[in-house]
Amino acid sequence: MSHAPSDTITWGMMLRKLPMIARALPRVVKGMKVANVKDPTQACGLGWTFEQATLRNPEGMALLQGDVLLTYAQANQWANRIAHYLSEQGIGKGDVVAVFIENRPELLVTILALAKLGAVSALLNTSQTRDTLIHSVNLVAPVAIVLGEELQPAFAAIREHVSIAAQRTWFIADGDTYSHPGIAPEGYVNLISASADACADNPTSSREVFFDDPCFYIYTSGTTGLPKAGVFKHGRWMRSSASFGMIALNMHPDDVVYCTLPLYHATGLCVCWGSAINGASGFAIRRKFSASQFWNDVRRYRATTIGYVGELCRYLVDQPASADDSRHEVRKMIGNGLRPGAWAEFKTRFAVEHICELYAASDGNIGFSNILNFDNTIGFSLMAWELVAYDHDSGQPLRSADGFMRKVGKGEQGLLLARIDEKAPLDGYTDPQKTAKVVLHDVFSKGDRFFNTGDLLRNIGFGHAQFVDRLGDTYRWKGENVSTTEVENLLLQHPHISEAVAYGVEVRNTNGRAGMAAITPAESLATLDFAELLAFARQRMPAYAVPLFLRVKVKMETTGTFKYQKTRLKNEGFDPAQTGDDPIYAWLPGTQTYVQVTDDVLADIHQGKYRY
Structure with a gap:
């Protein structure tokens, strides 16, 4: 998501907010006491x-x-x-x-x-x-x-x-x-x-x-x-x-x-x-x-x-x-x-x-809110947080030679980490192992602990941040978080699908990311009935999780550690010009089947002809 330079908060902008800050101060103090x-x-x-x-x-x-x-x-x-x-x-x-x-x-x-x-x-x-x-x-x-x-x-x-x-x-x-x-x-x-x-x-x-x-x-x-x-x-x-x-x-x-x-x-x-x-x-x-x-x-x-x-x-x-x-x-x-x-x-x-x-x-254990009514920001947080450099493929935070993580500069996007302490405890999950996975130790100094939010933010000045995107194996569509692994597991229950990789792709003029899945047929493309496949998916998953786009692949490429190359699939999206010999199919709003994406269908999607 691009951002205009005007989103950066300046001294002048802060000074104009001073009367509002002065009026709000008593209730902020009272609110913090209650909170x-x-x-x-x-x-x-x-x-x-x-x-x-x-x-x-x-x-x-x-x-x-x-x-x-x-x-x-x-x-x-x-x-x-x-x-x-x-x-x-x-x-x-x-x-x-x-x-x-x-x-x-x-x-x-x-x-x-x-x-x-x-x-x-x-x-x-x-x-x-x-x-x-x-x-x-x-x-x-x-x-x-x-x-x-x-x-x-x-x-x-x-x-x-x-x-x-x-x-x-x-x-x-x-x-x-x-x-x-x-x-x-x-x-x-x-x-x-x-x-x-x-x-x-x-x-x-x-x-x-x-x-x-x-x-x-x-x-x-x-x-x-x-x-x-x-x-x-x-x-x-x-x-x-x-x-x-x-x-x-x-x-x-x-x-x-x-x-x-x-x-x-x-x-x-x-x-x-x-x-x-x-x-x-x-x-x-x-x-x-x-x-x-x-x-x-x-x-x-x-x-x-x-x-x-x-x-x-x-x-x-x-x-x-x-x-x-x-x-x-x-x-x-x-x-x-x-x-x-x-x-x-x-x-x-x-x-x-x-x-x-x-x-x-x-x-998580952190919240931001736009109390001062600036535009295009999630506001600031009273909790301690940092944005750190991360690996674009794995989504994991990077550590320098000294073993600690590197903070990114103002205007750069980074992975949001929130300090875990008495003021901001982490309630975590019902499963302690799941909680342990999101806690990072020795981040900036020995003994410190941070919650890894898995989200990318940008610092726009004066403690204010802007949300950029989600990392990892979830994406957001229709206001819901969709688990790619869950979508993959459900698609793999179909008798004619042998492999499935789900991910989110951007569609112009929509919020979040629409679901897309690369699938490998168990036998051949001819065995897939796309109306039946759509009905199968709609019966098994919530409407917001049903993939809007399918990419049919003869063979799924993997990395040396047998991980699917999701980053490349995401980047290539649903544009047939980018996907080589792999045909792309779309579920267009109001229809009951997937249809092949041609240059004309792609142009109609880009021009907003279909209301997603």
């Missing part, structure tokens, strides 16, 4: 902060979706009833409960109830099915599951492969269950009906949750193919909700955050909802993002703040211009992945004053 809980006996975390918000704004709107409008008092009491009931069923501190519900108030109330008990919500990705879903559930060995009716078919298909007792398989009907609990099918317990008469007071357990207690498991793409479960502790919830809600966004009870991002990811759940709770503000959600309804929803809920990922912004910019584009109350937005090319256009067309671009990995 950094150090006392191991101090109650904190999600349940506790929601109870504090309820005391502050009991009759204010807490959760909004369609016609469902719940005040803080109502949402808190609902979560309390569920928490008391679950406690009676033996769910307590440290127990892992899988949660499998699409974006709706019931999802948040369930997570809140579990947090009040000190139980851990394993936030299953609602796009997952079959083997990936079985892996995600069994990875964390949950003692129970809370399941939305909308995902019951996906769970029913894997139920015999996971060991969760029927009496702990709790069901939530697909509807406004606050008013109408609905009916559970045989073999499931209706959580809303069962908890309807439970106590509505705050459980004492929510004051017995401390900063080192885990709050959620959030799944991230594993470089070994299947998802890893990142541990998100209550102390980190405090850092996240205060850093973004108080310091970055200055949220208040009259604010409303509108979020269409999936709430099993940290940006939607921890950044957007956390910011709303921190300000005792409203949180309006939608089941799935809709570009055509987005601004209508924003006006309906009188939202002042929106959560985004870069792709979402691009879809909104692609909508036909309307006189209503700037007729709304949104003043600020928070999220990640907005590319410099679209930044100014979005800000101007939709009249948003502050784009609070952030950077945070759900499995």
